[in-house]
Amino acid sequence: MSAIGRILVVDDDPDIRDMLSEYLGLHGLEVTAVDGGAAMRDALAQGIPDVVLLDLRLPGEDGLSLLRYLREKHALGVVMVTGAGETVDRIVGLEMGADDYIAKPFEPRELLARIKSVMRRVQGGSLSSIQTATTGVRGGTGGDRVSVGACSLDLGSHRLFDAQGEEMMLTAMEFDLLKVFVEHPNQVLSRDRLLTLTRNREWEPFDRSIDIRIARLRRKVEPDPERPRLIRTVRSAGYMYVP
């Protein structure tokens, strides 16, 4: 399953960084961990996470000023972490604009819950259709339906239906790949890009896995897999989806 969000951990203790990276990673978050303000700015230059987990007490530039910096420059969620005796600062931190707060030593599960809560708030408006929190019972309809050639793809239920309405079973990998294509029509996507977009890994030369994935996907969505029209091969460049 795709990552539920990206988090940047800022803490000077390497043990804590390792622990959090592993724990949060296992729970489906994409984690980056750095040790201080300078490294944080570098990381932000690489990409903006949904949430920053920020230690209040840091050598050098302290957490509050980093918080102020984040609030000025970026629109993201911030969860502050403070040492044991520093609960007094709670009000200060929150008034500064942190979205939530947790004191060391913390229960990993509680931290996760708070992060998720902030993440929901952050992702709520901007990002792509995460389950819109409708009031009451949701209608029985699945998510968005997208037509793919003669087939129809249900993004909510991960299901593909052919022209006759018969369901074709898709594996997780096939769905991810097809989804990427649907989201990037008429663009040549390199193998590298395809691997990144399906959150798999980096591509290395002579990696044929993408080709296999394409072949397997074509067998399911192309009317005539021998002569593919939907998912085109662009020689020495990659593949392209043309609706």
Next chain:
Amino acid sequence: MSAIGRILVVDDDPDIRDMLSEYLGLHGLEVTAVDGGAAMRDALAQGIPDVVLLDLRLPGEDGLSLLRYLREKHALGVVMVTGAGETVDRIVGLEMGADDYIAKPFEPRELLARIKSVMRRVQGGSLSSIQTATTGVRGGTGGDRVSVGACSLDLGSHRLFDAQGEEMMLTAMEFDLLKVFVEHPNQVLSRDRLLTLTRNREWEPFDRSIDIRIARLRRKVEPDPERPRLIRTVRSAGYMYVP
């Protein structure tokens, strides 16, 4: 005499909590009062009320985000309380999905009236009532009947009947899980989501409890438990109910 309904008061002011507990209690409501978001979640883990009375201005996680949380996780009524000068937020609160709204300082009688109104709507209408199990028999509502494959599920009495009308015994856990599925058809539900929706706890990696629950439920509702069709496995994503 039995309580006419259960209400959870979330307010950081102890005086207000005391006052409301007494006043609403005297008027036949079963009241629980807590001081913030964390305590609210704890209280919800104990049992789901009919209505939550939610202060908009709270230290820490503010009322709006709690409202969003409630709307995502539970089917219950929400009445927002705001401070004097905050009437501007009315629209925001209601658009967020609060069922009603009242401004401090309020007349207790008016508050009670609004709560009762929301409570009627919640208890009478489409919203569920898991809590009937613990509070004993609530008005003998005929309970909605939902068909699940060849079976039929009575949401009011927590009973499941097979094609021949024979009753199949369901444990509490099995009912909760099945109910969640019925309320979210054709959606892939992650293990994490399933656990929170059944009011259990957070999920941690390698937690197999959900799998066991699924297996046990399948044995009861699937015509052929070997080849499940109703409750489908979505590899590396979760499970999905397809009616």
Next chain:
DNA sequence: CTGCGCTGTTACCTCGCGGTTACCATCGAA
């Protein structure tokens, strides 16, 4: 206290997904 039923944990097994390898087809440049 005792027995019982519910529920989570552990452990083991199974199976299918997805990647690697290998070989062939095809394309493009000489």
Next chain:
DNA sequence: TTCGATGGTAACCGCGAGGTAACAGCGCAG
């Protein structure tokens, strides 16, 4: 045409996700 480069895919295989049996712990009724 020839030859290297590129892509298609058949076949194999390792591993990890998921099913579930068996056990343990717990709450509860008697």
